[in-house]
Amino acid sequence: MSIDGNDALVERPRVSGLVPTALAPKSRKIMLEDFDLPVDIGFHDFEIGTPQRLRVNIEVWLDEAFFPRCDTVADAWDYDVLRSSVLALASGRRFNLQETVAHMIYELVAARQGVTAVRVSTRKPDIYPDCVSVGVELSSF
Numbered sequence: 001m002s003i004d005g006n007d008a009l010v011e012r013p014r015v016s017g018l019v020p021t022a023l024a025p026k027s028r029k030i031m032l033e034d035f036d037l038p039v040d041i042g043f044h045d046f047e048i049g050t051p052q053r054l055r056v057n058i059e060v061w062l063d064e065a066f067f068p069r070c071d072t073v074a075d076a077w078d079y080d081v082l083r084s085s086v087l088a089l090a091s092g093r094r095f096n097l098q099e100t101v102a103h104m105i106y107e108l109v110a111a112r113q114g115v116t117a118v119r120v121s122t123r124k125p126d127i128y129p130d131c132v133s134v135g136v137e138l139s140s141f
Contacts, residue, residue: 001016022029027116028067032058039101040094041124041135045124048094053126054085054101055133059108059119066114082109097124106138 037060038051059078068075086105095101106120123135 008030025064027050028062028064030060030062030079030082031122032056032082032086033081034085035086036125037090039090041096041098041101043076043096052124054090054098055123055125056101056137057107057119057121057123058082058086058105060109060112063114063116102136110140 018048030125036053037056039054040049040051041054041071042048042052043066058084066077068077079136089104089108090101102120102122105122106118109115110118110122115141119137119141121137123132123133127134
């Protein structure tokens with residue numbers, strides 16, 4: 001029970017233990033979607049030294065033991081750490097290829113404890129006027 005904004009007692013619905021075994025989660029995934037960051041990337045003369053927008057998507061499947069079951073920050077994957085790690089990896093250096101960036105992000109994530117599968121994609125959304133983006137993807141499946 002809790003007190004709502006009107007000081008009335010409100011009974012919370014009981015859901016724990018009611019899900020049939022057949023409907024238990026089979027996988028657990030966290031995501032960082034459409035993270036746009038400036039990256040000095042490309043091998044053409046006009047690209048060198050001119051940061052471009054790189055859109056990064058990361059999907060991380062986790063072992064059940066590493067997916068939080070209670071509402072505590074200490075048990076959760078910290079999205080800030082994931083985001084800032086990618087930002088730190090991409091800043092302060094230049095890359096010729098998206099493949100290199102994708103590999104580095106992939107290795108950064110796949111090395112974490114509890115990871116059972118990973119998918120990383122990078123895209124350059126500002127290359128061709130008649131394409132949404134050009135990019136690469138790596139996955140463990």
